[in-house]
Amino acid sequence: MSTATVQVIGGGLAGSEAALQLASAGINVQLFEMRPDVMTPAHKTGGLAELVCSNSFKGNALTSAHGLFKHELLEVGSKLLKLAQKCSIRAGESLAVDRVKFSELVENAISSNPNIQLVREEKSNLDSQTYTIIATGPLTSPTLSHWLMDKIGKKSLAFFDSISPVVDTDSIDFSHAYYKNRWEKGDTEDFINCPLDEHTYHLFVDALTKADTIEEKPFEKKELFEGCLPIEELARRGPQTLSFGPMRPVGLMHPTTGEKPYAVLQLRAENREKTLYNLVGCQTRLKQHTQKEIFQLIPALRNATFARYGAMHRNTFIDSPSVLDNKLGLPGTRWFFAGQLTGAEGYTEAVATGLFAATMVYNDMTNIKDFSWPSESCLGALTKFLTLPNEQFQPMNLNFGLFPRPEKLKKSQKKEFIISTRQNAMKDFRLPWE
Ligand SMILES: Cc1cc2nc3c(=O)[nH]c(=O)nc-3n(C[C@H](O)[C@H](O)[C@H](O)COP(=O)(O)OP(=O)(O)OC[C@H]3O[C@@H](n4cnc5c(N)ncnc54)[C@H](O)[C@@H]3O)c2cc1C
Structure with a gap:
């Protein structure tokens, strides 16, 4: 086996997983972590794989996308999830960890591994001919961010996400919704329209103005743009701000009755398969349970299931679909990306893309051509x-809407289909170095 060195930049969740995986495959790794010398605005320690906010990797149930994802990662040998299990604490159906213990376990595994050299240093530029995994996360240091921006283009690196909630198409009540593009322009199925009568509209606006929002972090205080305000902020500016703004009904008359609704919430397709739709203009800082309560006031969304909730926070991420290839690599270089920087949102997703990047680098180094993650697998669907x-690319966590499935099946059958095809696809799966 080659003893060539791979550089991994960032000792967070994605970088630590990638380093441990490559090391177990016999590859020498240099892992660069800038903390504690250079801190991010959210990390509090110099420890590897520090969880900056919640201590939960979310649910374990195999009937949920999050549970299935963790099961898959453990099945294929994720190093960090195994360590997470070792320091788990009771949290109902979820995998929650003692965050200090978790970071210690990861740090011990890395520092005691003879194939990994841990370098406490901020990287500010990279050599395109050295195999490198860039996993510097949502708070990538400004120096490296600016350097990256030069390489991939200013418009391809975002510093703030402004995410509208996303719902499963199957959960939309089409007796209160219709497909239509404003003024009949473009493909009709690009937009689903959810009309509101006057009474419901005012209930909705009233609920928005009174709702609880998430406290922004001190480093996020000044980062709102006038052109992209949270929906609750627009509602607070006046009772008609939304009906003349993102919820204006003009050009959206009902296709059969010809009636003009009082206001319309438009949903835009989130993926090519149109299994997910996002709520246009509904970027928000509302707490998650409040988002559900308020958006379900809209008749078409009464039973909506949320594949992801809206958010607005500081987050460095690449426009992966337009910049990276299907290996999450930057064409013309030996750089591969992992973690939140790719737009994979969430702790489990960060670990998973670290594992994915390790396999892609390994294949490239060893000229393996016939390895891929099945598209029916959780990691295949996410990548x-x-x-x-x-x-319209914005960061996303894994959810059932990302999996391939036949449209003809009923909603309950689709989940069963996803779970069983995933299991079949992963039956004989092996990591490329096994
Ligand atoms: C404030 C905040 C709260 C979040 N809360 C949650 C949550 O509760 N649950 C959830 O699932 N997801 C959460 N996320 C989203 C995301 O899943 C996590 O941030 C996750 O840790 C991302 O993993 P990562 O490996 O990509 O990045 P990180 O875990 O952040 O690791 C990146 C590492 O790179 C280092 N680094 C940065 N620049 C350089 C450089 N130039 N040279 C060397 N090292 C560098 C950093 O110090 C850091 O250790 C949150 C994100 C943020 C910003």
Whole structure:
């Protein structure tokens, strides 16, 4: 086996997983972590794999996308999830950890591994001919961010996400919704329209103005743009701000009755398969349970299931679909990306893309051509979302809407189909070095 060195930049969740995986495959790794010398605005320690906010890797149930994802990662040998299990604490159906213990376990595994050299240093530039995994996360240091921006283009690196909630198409009540593009322009199925009568509209606006929002972090205080305000902020500016703004009904008359609704919430397709739709203009800082309560006031969304909730926070991420290839690599270089920087949102997703990047680097170094993650697998579905063309790309966590499934099946059958095809696809799966 080659003893060539791979550089991994960032000792967070994705970088630590990638380093441990490559080391177990016999590859020498240099892992660069800038903390504690250079801190991010959210990390509090110099420890590797520090969880900056919640201590939960979310649910374990195999009937949920999050549970299935962790099960898959453990099955294929994720190093960090195994360590997470070792320091788990009771949290109902979720995998929650003692965050200090978790970071210690990861740090011990890395520092005691003879194939890994841990370098406490901020990297500010990279050599395109050295195999490198860039996993510097949502708070990538400004120096490296600016350097990256030069390489991939200013418009391809975002510093703030402004995410509208996303719902499963199957959960939309079409007796209160219709497909239509404003003024009949473009493909009709690009937009689903959810009309509101006057009474419901005012209930909705009233609920928004009174709702609880998430406290922004001190480093996020000044980062709101006038052109992209949270929906609750627009509602507070006046009772008609939304009906003349993102919820204006003009050009959206009902296709059969010809009636003009009082206001319309438009949903735009989130993926090519149109299994997910996002709520246009509904970027928000509302707490998650409040988002559900308020958006379900809209008749078409009464039973909506949320594939992801809205958010607005500081987050450095690449426009992966337009910049990276299907290996999450930057064409013309030996750089591969992992973690939140790719737009994979969440702790489990960060670990998973670290593992994915390790396999892609290994294949490239050893000239393996016949390895890929099945598209029916959780990691296959997520990485497909990250790399398929998507003009509206925003970070996403794994959810059932990302999996391939036949449209003809009923909603309950689709989940069963996803779970069983995933299991079949992963039956004989092996990591490339096994
Ligand atoms: C404030 C905040 C709260 C979040 N809360 C949650 C949550 O509760 N649950 C959840 O699932 N997800 C959460 N996320 C989203 C995301 O899943 C996590 O941030 C996750 O840790 C991302 O993993 P990562 O490996 O990509 O990045 P990180 O875990 O952040 O690791 C990146 C590492 O790179 C280092 N680094 C940065 N620049 C350089 C450089 N130039 N040279 C060397 N090292 C560098 C950093 O110090 C850091 O250790 C949150 C994100 C943020 C910003």
